[in-house]
Amino acid sequence: MALLEVIALDARDAVAAQEGGADRVELVADMAADGLSPSPATVAEVRAAVDIPVRVMLRLVDGFAPGDLGALLRRTVELRSAGAEEFVLGFLTPDGAVDPPAVTRVVEAIDGAPWTFHRAIDHCADRSALRAAVAELPGLDGFLTAGATSGVDHGIATLVAEASGPQRILAGGGLRLDHLPPLMQAGIDAFHIGSAARPQGWMSPVSAEAVRTWRAAVDDQRP
Template identity: 65%
Template sequence: MSKRAVLEVIALGVEDAVAAQAGGADRLELVTDMAADGLTPSAATVAGIRAAVGIDLRVMLRPADGFAAGDPEDVERLVRVAGELREAGADQFVLGFLGADGEPDLAAVERIVGALGGCRWTFHRAIDRAADRDALRKQLADLPGLDTYLTAGAAEGVDEGLPTLLAEAARQGEPGYEQTILVGGGLRLDHVPALRRAGIDAFHIGGSARPHGWDRPVSAEAVAQWRAALDGESA
């Protein structure tokens, strides 16, 4: 029997968080503004969610749409925001920045990670826009706290990225491949069996937890359907 899969659900507020936990989510990714694919939420939102649920929270550090960190002043602003979020109860984060050439923006990532004090964090789907995924993994391998890559295997989503995900799963444990693969981005239930067979045990859903769209809250029933499917694949 393989180990229980981790189910991470995007939450925008307390109502989402409570429903996701009730449905069996293990962890939440906290964001705001999904029209921009998820930006940094307010410290007040994080504090409210932290008070409402007991499961792990990973808080997005992303100031604007796209994968650029901005200029040094923007990076320092994000460092200050990270400090405010930590004071509000955040102890896990999500971030990822690329330069215009598709290479990781190491200066920005290292500056922000240095301000997180060893907190665990996910490098998000910026990896799916990277010029060289393998090189990016090796460049980031020794950053403190990095334990997860959120990826669909391709910018277009899991349908296109599945071969890459399976190939990377086969390399788990190699230098640059020690981190958990958290699959998200166009993920459907019918992708799960092949991913589980490959040893992938972490899954991330957003729209799938909201059958009535992003202007309606997370559905505990939709999350429970995913939980049951993942648990069934674990048996």
């Protein structure tokens, strides 16, 4: 079954995503910074409100550097204690390479939990080198990527080319319904939506009806 993941900011969003047929939510805070770590209290509220998996962002500062690694590791422990069981992370050096010490230490802190390498991959200097560098880290089960910094419109050829790699491609970043046919024909079966689940914009909550539309579209495109 194809996977549909929806960005949630709080329990209300997560409930609407589940009602609409989402398989998983990505829980973040502060979309003005493209998604930072939520509070432990929010994690606990969301975990209590829904039955679907909740993948929690590990990111304390805007951009793709880890920032204060000690603070990030402390927040990771707090989020795990609040019930987080799945995560989203990814850190780059100033020259656009993966930051092995930061990624490795955070992965050690989540202790084998499943995680997604997020859209930092779209901002790296060498996608193939990044994927190879993190491929053997425990728990990694996919890359959230648009294929390009500017979104799926410009990255679709890259996504199609990477569809057969060892980790699952979670296509997201300006994803539209009309992107689904070529992506699914290439073998991509995981999709991530944010603004598409909020027809009234980011100041409004997730719409269960919008998610339902995506659920139906993803299911209709299955081979």
